[in-house]
Amino acid sequence: xxxxxxxxxxxxxxxxxxxxxxxxxxxxxxxxxxxxxxxxxxxxxxxxxxxxxxxxxxxxxxxxxxxxxxxxxxxxxxxxxxxxxxxxxxxxxxxxxxxxxxxxxxxxxxxxxxxxxxxxxxxxxxxxxxxxxxxxxxxxxxxxxxxxxxxxxxxxxxxxxxxxxxxxxxxxxxxxxxxxxxxxxxxxxxxxxxxxxxxxxxxxxxxxxxxxxxxxxxxxxxxxxxxxxxxxxxxxxxxxxxxxxxxxxxx
Amino acid sequence: xxxxxxxxxxxxxxxxxxxxxxxxxxxxxxxxxxxxxxxxxxxxxxxxxxxxxxxxxxxxxxxxxxxxxxxxxxxxxxxxxxxxxxxxxxxxxxxxxxxxxxxxxxxxxxxxxxxxxxxxxxxxxxxxxxxxxxxxxxxxxxxxxxxxxxxxxxxxxxxxxxxxxxxxxxxxxxxxxxxxxxxxxxxxxxxxxxxxxxxxxxxxxxxxxxxxxxxxxxxxxxxxxxxxxxxxxxxxxxxxxxxxxxxxxxx
Numbered sequence: 083x084x085x086x087x088x089x090x091x092x093x094x095x096x097x098x099x100x101x102x103x104x105x106x107x108x109x110x111x112x113x114x115x116x117x118x119x120x121x122x123x124x125x126x127x128x129x130x131x132x133x134x135x136x137x138x139x140x141x142x143x144x145x146x147x148x149x150x151x152x153x154x155x156x157x158x159x160x161x162x163x164x165x166x167x168x169x170x171x172x173x174x175x176x177x178x179x180x181x182x183x184x185x186x187x188x189x190x191x192x193x194x195x196x197x198x199x200x201x202x203x204x205x206x207x208x209x210x211x212x213x214x215x216x217x218x219x220x221x222x223x224x225x226x227x228x229x230x231x232x233x234x235x236x237x238x239x240x241x242x243x244x245x246x247x248x249x250x251x252x253x254x255x256x257x258x259x260x261x262x263x264x265x266x267x268x269x270x271x272x273x274x275x276x277x278x279x280x281x282x283x284x285x286x287x288x289x290x291x292x293x294x295x296x297x298x299x300x301x302x303x304x305x306x307x308x309x310x311x312x313x314x315x316x317x318x319x320x321x322x323x324x325x326x327x328x329x330x331x332x333x
Numbered sequence: 334x335x336x337x338x339x340x341x342x343x344x345x346x347x348x349x350x351x352x353x354x355x356x357x358x359x360x361x362x363x364x365x366x367x368x369x370x371x372x373x374x375x376x377x378x379x380x381x382x383x384x385x386x387x388x389x390x391x392x393x394x395x396x397x398x399x400x401x402x403x404x405x406x407x408x409x410x411x412x413x414x415x416x417x418x419x420x421x422x423x424x425x426x427x428x429x430x431x432x433x434x435x436x437x438x439x440x441x442x443x444x445x446x447x448x449x450x451x452x453x454x455x456x457x458x459x460x461x462x463x464x465x466x467x468x469x470x471x472x473x474x475x476x477x478x479x480x481x482x483x484x485x486x487x488x489x490x491x492x493x494x495x496x497x498x499x500x501x502x503x504x505x506x507x508x509x510x511x512x513x514x515x516x517x518x519x520x521x522x523x524x525x526x527x528x529x530x531x532x533x534x535x536x537x538x539x540x541x542x543x544x545x546x547x548x549x550x551x552x553x554x555x556x557x558x559x560x561x562x563x564x565x566x567x568x569x570x571x572x573x574x575x576x577x578x579x580x581x582x583x584x
Contacts, residue, residue: 091394092381092382092383092394093383093392093393093394095392096393096394122380122382128379128380128437128438128441129373129377129379129436129437129438129441130343130431130436130437131343131373132343132344141344141346142344142347143342143343143344143347144479144523180381180444181440181443181444181447181500181504181505182500182501182504182505183434183440183500184440185380185381185440185444186379186380186381186437186438186440186441186444187379187380187437187441189432189434189435189436189437189440189441190379190380190437190438190440190441192432193431193432193436193437196432204479204523204524211490228395228455230563230564232563232564232565233563233564233565235565236576237565237566237580238563238564238565238566239462239554239556239560239564239565239566239581240504240564241499241500241503241504241577241578241581242577245496245499245577245578246500246504248492248496249432249433249434249492249497249500250433252492253432253433253491253492253497254432254433272395272455273455303490305490309490312481312483312484312489313481313483313484313489313490313491314483314484314486314488314489314490315488315489315490323574324576325487325575325576325577325579326492326493326496326576326577326578326579327492327496327577328576328577329488330490330492
């Protein structure tokens with residue numbers, strides 16, 4: 083398997099960096115071909131703007147992006163990341179949870195790499211939510227949180243981690259067709275991390291990497307199968323009383 | 334009232350720019366003192382990194398941020414934004430929905446401005462979710478979406494817009510104590526925007542700005558009142574069968 087890791091943390095002596103190194107070693111020992119995009123080390127340009135495109139007549143930003151992609155006149159750093167994705171069987175996104183989502187540098191990686199024409203399209207019949215350019219590839223989020231597990235639990239004040247990750251896992255990764263595995267969530271990364279907690283985290287991460295090829299993906303519903311013309315979930319598919327993001331996962 | 338607008342769009346001829354100008358004019362006509370942080374025009378630094386801090390002994394990123402804030406050795410552009418927030422009675426966040434959340438440049442504004450010691454703290458008893466440095470100020474999101482309204486409805490494939498905005502509205506804005514008003518959501522901004530749709534959007538925006546001082550905020554539950562020691566919602570507060578983010582809104 084070819085596994086690509088997209089990694090975002092500013093400190094190379096961090097818990098995240100240590101876990102990234104463990105992941106690379108574990109995957110290589112399993113025979114994977116591993117590549118890493120270390121966004122801070124690459125000094126990744128986070129902000130999507132007109133500098134990402136060649137000359138354009140399109141003032142509208144999204145149209146200019148689509149034109150640039152169509153003509154192959156998009157920034158080289160974006161093309162390089164797109165090539166890594168197309169080359170991978172599995173993509174791991176590793177980051178600390180900042181303000182309940184990814185750090186800006188990783189958000190900017192999605193904004194720029196998943197550009198109009200590649201990651202998404204604006205036509206009504208664009209294949210999305212289960213189909214798309216990355217169809218069939220596996221994706222897995224590895225996230226550390228300062229918050230304790232209970233704060234991110236079903237009744238936790240932060241909202242449940244599964245719901246917090248939905249816009250990323252469903253809206254960004256499943257949108258262009260990736261099969262999203264349940265995330266690896268390492269909580270309490272600020273207060274309580276000693277040797278024993280680190281050992282537990284490594285154990286969890288390794289076990290998930292060892293089974294990455296066969297782990298059952300989250301059963302997000304395909305747009306092409308379970309939604310009507312207005313992209314609303316067809317009636318009667320969900321257990322009675324289901325609401326919120328849970329509607330979009332088949333049980 | 335003093336109203337500050339944090340605005341993020343790359344094109345100054347866009348729908349977003351036009352709506353921003355309408356907002357400024359409307360608010361000034363109502364007697365507000367209006368300021369704008371136009372993040373693209375400011376060339377806002379999106380990526381939080383060690384360059385934001387003065388000299389530090391702290392290798393840990395979050396600790397270094399907290400030390401810098403405590404010593405007043407944080408980047409001047411961050412201090413300037415914090416001062417604008419402290420000076421405002423009301424803050425409007427206006428942006429296009431990119432990948433179901435804010436553009437990277439705005440995410441980086443939160444990552445950097447809501448820094449450790451100002452926007453959040455790591456101690457167990459830090460005042461958060463209803464209390465904090467911005468307590469009592471009003472916040473309102475103004476967001477445009479390419480997706481049609483039905484795609485963002487209760488059963489829409491994207492997830493409902495209220496759930497998609499929860500990590501921002503609750504996790505970022507309510508966290509340091511802001512009272513979050515229901516958002517202004519302008520859908521279908523890619524395909525169908527003609528003069529009549531624009532007139533409708535302006536009408537909606539103006540009506541919300543005219544009532545910004547008295548509109549009832551979203552009834553997010555205060556951490557200090559409705560949660561236990563483990564920051565889990567106390568039992569029995571919600572209507573039977575409530576799940577997901579809806580748990581955290583009092584009905």
